[in-house]
Amino acid sequence: MLNSLTLLFGIAGCTDSPAGPIETEALPDLPPVVDAAGEVGPIREVREFTLVLSGELRGEIEPCGCPTLPFGGFERRHRLLAELEQSPMPTFQIDAGEAFKKGLVHQDGRDLPRAELIRELLVDGGLDAFVPGPTDYDVLGTSGLAKLPNVVSATWTTTEDEPLFPASVVLEEDGIRLGVIGLSAVHEGLKQRPPVEAAREALASLPDDLDLVLVVSNLDDRQNREIAVNVDGYAVLVTTSGSSHEGPRHEGDVLVIEPPPRGRYLTVASMWLGTDADRMVETDAELGRTLSGLVELREVIALRTSREEPISEQIARLEAQVLRLRESAAGRNITHIDDRGLGSALDGESTASKRLDAFREKQLDAAVDRVASTSESDGPRYGTGASCVSCHTRQVANWGFTAHAKAAQSLRPRGEHQNPECVGCHSTGFGEPGGFADVSEGTMRTWGNVQCEACHGPLAGHPRDGRVEPQVINESTCVGCHDEANSPNFDYATYIRQVTCPSDEP
Ligand code: HEC
Ligand code: HEC
Ligand code: HEC
Ligand code: HEC
Known part of the structure; x- marks a missing residue:
């Protein structure tokens, strides 16, 4: 977050050395205020947090040997996660499944050590919730998966109709409360509840004081579309990558996010929620990024004010613009989504x-x-x-x-x-x-x-x-x-x- 602020406002090192001068030459223009054409909901106090999303890791633990963009690997993933953890914003990390089995070719006993390694690395990295997919079940089974934090699946049951895992979980950090519902794809050894029915039932059982409700799924494209269009009462659908990877998009009132596969990226969504949890979350790259960066700008201003240091005219003007921007964003839920490539810039020793x-x-x-x-x-x-x-x-x-x-x-x-x-x-x-x-x-x-x-x-x-x-x-x-x-x-x-x-x- 500090990085984006520095980039945006050119206030180098503002938190490291608060006494240093604030550079004001490079202040860019703020983006235009939100287009007021969309529907505005009831204005609520703003809740800000970061979602870190991934899916379909498919057993990759190192940067791929791909001819282009050799991204990925847990060393880099852990370094990026450590960077994100430094932000003052609460961070939630959710994975949509299909994580543990490498490649398409079955390797008998060779899959398990890798799966166990990945499970430990996900836990070390601070994973908050996981939705298991069929290949995850193949390698780890129910007891192996249960060692992950908050495994949720509203669709999978035993042949006696007993749920394998809870249908949903409420994650809470610094007063932000997220509801997460899991939808797992068909596994021939398990019974699968019809996803639409299972999702509706799980949504109905969630408390009504949540800040955001997410449905996280590794179902196929067709079933995901059904969940997006036919199920109400949630704002964000996170899926594993479909037949063609698409960026964030809206289907019905739902924001659909498909994190790219094979651990080459982490999808980082900075959330800025200014209205009811079940209202649409809009994506606005410029605005989302700006609104998040502004928190820190205001901290700098507050610091200056408390020390009775003069605030330059330019910063004062920016502050006025900030207020205007916040006013026009009021009553909306906005996000900025960034697929962060795990490239060589993140190389180095890590907790992995x-x-x-x-x-x-x-x-x-x-x-x-x-x-x-x-x-x-x-x-x-x-x-x-x-x-x-x-x-x-x-x-x-x-x-x-x-x-x-x-x-x-x-x-x-x-x-x-x-x-x-x-x-x-x-x-x-x-x-x-x-x-x-x-x-x-x-x-x-x-x-x-x-x-x-x-x-x-x-x-x-x-x-x-x-x-x-x-x-x-x-x-x-x-x-x-x-x-x-x-x-x-x-x-x-x-x-x-x-x-x-x-x-x-x-
Ligand atoms: C699952 C098998 C597989 C693994 C594992 C693998 N590679 Fe490869 N690699 C390939 C294949 C297949 C190609 C040829 C791709 C093509 O041209 O279609 C390739 C191509 C390459 C190339 C391009 C060669 C050239 O001159 O065009 C490089 C470099 C490479 N791999 C490096 C690596 C590195 C480094 C690793 C380990 C991190 C790695 N590979 C792991 C299968 C693999
Ligand atoms: C043991 C792993 C392995 C198997 C099996 C394999 N390949 Fe490859 N193949 C590679 C690797 C690695 C490269 C990249 C070599 C390099 O340039 O360094 C490659 C490169 C190639 C290339 C050159 C691609 C280019 O971009 O120039 C062709 C063509 C190819 N393989 C075809 C095949 C076909 C067809 C088969 C099956 C009949 C096959 N390979 C089986 C590993 C394999
Ligand atoms: C990338 C895969 C690949 C590699 C590597 C490869 N071959 Fe082949 N080879 C083939 C294919 C495909 C054929 C065609 C017949 C078939 O489909 O089996 C063939 C055919 C042959 C034949 C039969 C030729 C005939 O008279 O019809 C021989 C002998 C042979 N290969 C030997 C070798 C030897 C020796 C090497 C190593 C230097 C080698 N191959 C490496 C794919 C490969
Ligand atoms: C001592 C000589 C000899 C050596 C060494 C040898 N081959 Fe052969 N290979 C033959 C003969 C003779 C045939 C044809 C008769 C048969 O199918 O057994 C043959 C057949 C084949 C064929 C099938 C060709 C067809 O017509 O379908 C392939 C493929 C092949 N060899 C690959 C290899 C590979 C790979 C190696 C090395 C690991 C190898 N051979 C080593 C003599 C040899």
């Missing part, structure tokens, strides 16, 4: 570092165990690409020109060539039986890059052992690595043309 380091070590240990496995049921083991050269020279030569042949090299400029989170997709056989687990330079020379067996399957013993056969290649061979985050433009038909090996047939 220790847990992440410990996890990486455990991950490597687990990979070592799997690699050493000698169980028959593991199937064939890896032979590495070097072993194919003698017989399949044409294919090896051709492969050498594909992007796959330099996949390990691409990690170097980012300094991530020994990070297990990246190596998994930029090498072959990592953590697989008969593959490799140690990410040292020497080992990576053997196993680095997306080699023959990443597509054709482990082939040690081929062609001598007739039981070892190359696997059939189709789209599912690729999407474990070419997922939405790391390969946003993946299109099987286009991509397969670039990597199909030449035939030996003349």
Whole structure:
């Protein structure tokens, strides 16, 4: 908040060194007063607070290796959260679910340690409420999820119609009271109440002295629209990202917010509520930001006044404008919503570092165990690409020109060539039986890059052992690595043309 104020009014360091001079040259014009065309509600004392919203983290704990905008990760998330916590405004942190399971490919027992890490990191980061989605239930189950604070779901019940979690929760901080209702998407192992009915019932059971009521959902696009249009009595609908990510928008009287997926952003909504809780919350970038920044401006002015320091004419004029602005915003609920990218500017040690380091070590240990496995049921083991050269020279030569042949090299400029989170997709056989687990330079020379067996399957013993056969290649061979985050433009038909090996047939 201090940052935005400094930016807005150019009052550098006003809280750090209150005795310093107030710079007034750079004061910008305030935005025009609110357009009075909209409906104004009863004027109530203004309540200000910050909502921090996220959803569909999908197991991401580090900045993605995405070709563009490598945002994200818990180190940066915790640093941004710590920054937000410094604001005098109460802050509420809510997640819309689908947080714990990485990728689309099921990884049996490998999902749980990651899920437990994420749960601890969310708790450490100060999460206030969580709405579980189907993949969350798959990995953690009821008891695992219950270790999170305020898990709410009005839709999920057992087959005996017992609710799994409370339908709603009231969050309270510094006198601000929020009602949060959770709507979880269908899970085939659970019974799901019809969302519209469940939402209405949960809303009716909330106390009527709340400052804001939010419905938080990981339902699909169609069901979310139904909740927005057909259910009354709440102001903000937070959803996981729909089929196409859209910015904040209004549907009916409801403000719909879709935080972007995969933990690359945190959605920060500065709320400025000047009328009844069930009135529409308007988004007005300029105004919302200004109104929030003004709190601190007034603190500075109050400080000057109390010390009988002169207030410059310019600040006095600004103060008058502030009053006018506040008057015209009276009787309205306004927000400024900002998707804050978790970029490299937030890099550094954080409260997440220790847990992440410990996890990486455990991950490597687990990979070592799997690699050493000698169980028959593991199937064939890896032979590495070097072993194919003698017989399949044409294919090896051709492969050498594909992007796959330099996949390990691409990690170097980012300094991530020994990070297990990246190596998994930029090498072959990592953590697989008969593959490799140690990410040292020497080992990576053997196993680095997306080699023959990443597509054709482990082939040690081929062609001598007739039981070892190359696997059939189709789209599912690729999407474990070419997922939405790391390969946003993946299109099987286009991509397969670039990597199909030449035939030996003349
Ligand atoms: C889930 C698999 C996966 C993980 C994990 C992964 N990557 Fe990638 N990465 C890919 C794929 C697939 C591509 C190719 C994307 C494309 O061009 O469609 C890629 C491309 C890249 C590129 C661009 C290469 C170039 O020259 O164009 C870089 C750099 C990169 N990844 C770095 C990283 C880093 C750093 C990490 C770890 C933080 C990482 N990746 C983790 C799958 C992954
Ligand atoms: C000693 C020679 C030899 C080595 C080494 C060898 N292959 Fe083969 N490979 C063959 C022969 C011969 C065939 C055809 C007969 C068969 O299918 O068993 C074949 C067939 C294949 C096929 C199927 C081709 C088709 O017509 O469908 C693939 C894919 C393949 N090999 C990949 C590999 C890979 C990957 C490696 C390295 C891990 C490898 N091979 C190592 C000799 C070899
Ligand atoms: C083990 C993980 C992995 C698998 C499996 C995999 N890829 Fe890749 N692929 C990568 C990585 C990593 C890159 C980026 C390489 C680089 O440039 O550093 C990549 C790059 C590519 C590129 C080049 C993209 C570009 O922007 O130039 C194509 C095309 C491609 N892959 C197609 C495929 C297809 C088709 C399949 C399935 C048959 C497949 N890949 C399977 C990891 C994988
Ligand atoms: C990105 C995936 C991918 C990688 C990596 C890859 N291949 Fe292939 N390869 C294919 C595809 C696709 C075909 C076409 C046949 C099929 O669909 O199985 C093919 C076909 C082959 C064939 C059969 C050729 C024929 O006569 O029809 C051989 C042999 C082969 N590859 C060997 C290799 C070797 C050796 C390497 C490593 C240097 C390698 N492949 C790496 C995807 C891959």
